Amino acid sequence: MINKKLDRKADIQILDGNHAAALGAKLSRVQVIAAYPITPQSPVTESLSEFVEGGDLHAEYIAVESEHSAMAVCTSASLVGARTFTATSSHGLAYMHEMLHWVAGTRLPVVLACVNRAIGAPWNVQNDQQDSISQRDTGWIQIYARNNQEILDSVIQAYKIAESVYVPVMVCYDGYILSHTEMPVDVPSQGDVDRFLPPYKPHAILDPANPRNYNLVTLANPRVNADGILCHGYMEIRYLLQEALQKSRETIINVGQEFGKLFARSYANMFWEDRLDDAEIVIVAMGSLAMEATVAVDMLREEGHRVGVLSLRVFRPFPKDYLIEALSKARLIVVFDKNISYGSEGATCSEIKSALYGNRINAVIRNFIVGLGGRDVKAREIADAVRKSLPSLEEGGPNIEYPEWICHM
């Protein structure tokens, strides 16, 4: 449904993922950008510098000397009331780790584009999702894009979500596979984005006229302030962050629906479904891998298997309750992870298992670790992994405790 208020018809541009992200930030009218170059994110920062230097974007661009500083700039700029943006990958995100906690703890709606890349050692500049998955416990919302349209749309939505619930948002997309691959992207007009995204209203602001001090040492227990009001302890402040992430699920869906009404591309759920209606076998994947999985489903369907894909769009907050129905008919769930929690299994697999627990879904779950450090994942390999898992459906079939790796070991 095309909304009549739209400024004009679709403006289709051929963009790679990095330019889509930069354009998303520009259309969101970011006011302070701080970033440090890292492969494969660098073109994002170059594009934004160009927008700023060329006068197309009225923002302060700070070419900082590290990612830690990039996030520190965003934190403080956000606290004086500016909308802020940064982008990074891999080691850059790892270097930001301390600041990621700090931003979330201060409840600042910073938006970060994470161009997913493997983490060393050894050095590797290609794609997997170990970087952002390693930051899952920092209190950030994490959205994963499957294609470049979703990158652009997600950055714009990210601001609306972040500034509604005061939780920072990380928009993640696969390095090279999306970041350096061009595809058609419908670019919304500035007027329409302005209609969708109101100016940033900070919950906290640094102002000499009303001095406040943020992030002082906070005791474990509640403490009374100068006006005699009993204020939180450290634990209550942490609780509120968890509560905000839990409640943000509704906001994410509402914002996605609202976006859909305006731009005719609905993001009404926290995950994408492909042929799940009659599926007894469900492939779970995240990011561009989910697109590859749909091709595998085509192959498997031809062989008569009732297979579908559940593609996670939002990893944090994890859409537990929302998944149950989608997985209720599944007998076999095959989870593909481009990450590994060493000594355990893929992060997505753990989350799916935890979501199903206690919900009377007795599906067998198999986990495959794929695509680390840019190892190509072919639809054929996904289909093979599903075929390999089929015996688990039989009575007394194998129950594999540990993840299997699609590699030469």
Next chain:
Amino acid sequence: MVAKSCTHICGESSPGIGEAGKTGEWRTSRPVIDPGKCIPAKRGKPSCFICWLYCPEALISKTIPVQIDLEYCKGCGICMYVCPAQAISMVNEGEFCSEQDGLNRS
């Protein structure tokens, strides 16, 4: 569990006196000013105020006579050191114990 009256969603603090409590209670000796030696007291007009300048806690008044806020004075003795007229002495708190002094330790 969450304090009802508090609306903070992050660690937001407001200015307040006595954040560390009545820091005067930390004191083991007390600055005592001799008005006979104190320069502004003697001259009867604003002058000197060196003790005011150097007090790390901003607890000395720029008045005549000069006054020290003993509720919060930690008793460091910097004022005694900097006084050009040697008008300030540090007196052991024990000597004030018997007094009915509201400014003393409670």
Next chain:
Amino acid sequence: MKTNAVNLTEKEYLLPGNRTCPGCSLSLAYRHILKALEGQVIVTVPASCLTVLHGMYPVTSVDVPCVNTPFASTGASATGLVAGLKALGRKDVTVLAIAGDGGTYDIGIQALSGAAERQEDFIFVCYDNEGYMNTGNQRSGSTPLGAISGTTPMLGKQQNQKDMLAIMEAHGIPYVAAASATHPLDLYEKVRKAKTIKGTRFIHVFTPCPPGWRFSFGDTIRMGELAVQTGWIVLYEVEDGAFRLTSASESIARKGSLRPVREYLMEQGRFNNITEEQISELQERVNARWKRCLDRVTNL
């Protein structure tokens, strides 16, 4: 009219009853820094003794806005404040970054150096108590040769201090000053001057620490005076490359000479195990620096 104790503003931004140790020279320095900025300031501070002074949630001991920032990030946090204010068109506020020697010389040097290279428009104050005093006195890049600390517990530190002022000057920033908490009017004037200059301004403030350096609370000012009189520190400013001695250091250069550095060292328990060789080495460093200052000075 020259600022003195009589005409200096009575307005205070430091509230009574803060958490610093008795005789804390940081408290004294901060009091006058805030006076000089007249409250029109946004402060950013990393983990340090100033965090202690600022107090614990939900109460703070200062009447100015402040954001606490992780240890390594002070220069970047100040950059963010400046950028945010500029983006929003707020022009009437000075951004003050204030960190200890650990947060400046050691873990904070990268962010500070980056910001100075970018000529970010803020004042960076390093209050130097020559060690990690907030965590119980461990050695830092600013702990002097021969000083006992929590991590140089028996022999004392075996290396000399990093020359942070020279490092900052080498960034080509418009204003670099060396001040001491124990000379508050000189400090006040330097902050006032820094306030009027655009670009990155760096002020090093010597802050004697009674418990960390092991001298009695009431001797804080005396220790600073001794430091200046022996040339352990030199009070100066470098404005667009022009070097000026100030306050007591200027007086010593005009008439008089430095007292032996031994007189300063012997007053502090942290130098109890210092060797004669180390004293000689420190004296040579002091002499060499004093000579460099006299060679450069433009106001004598």
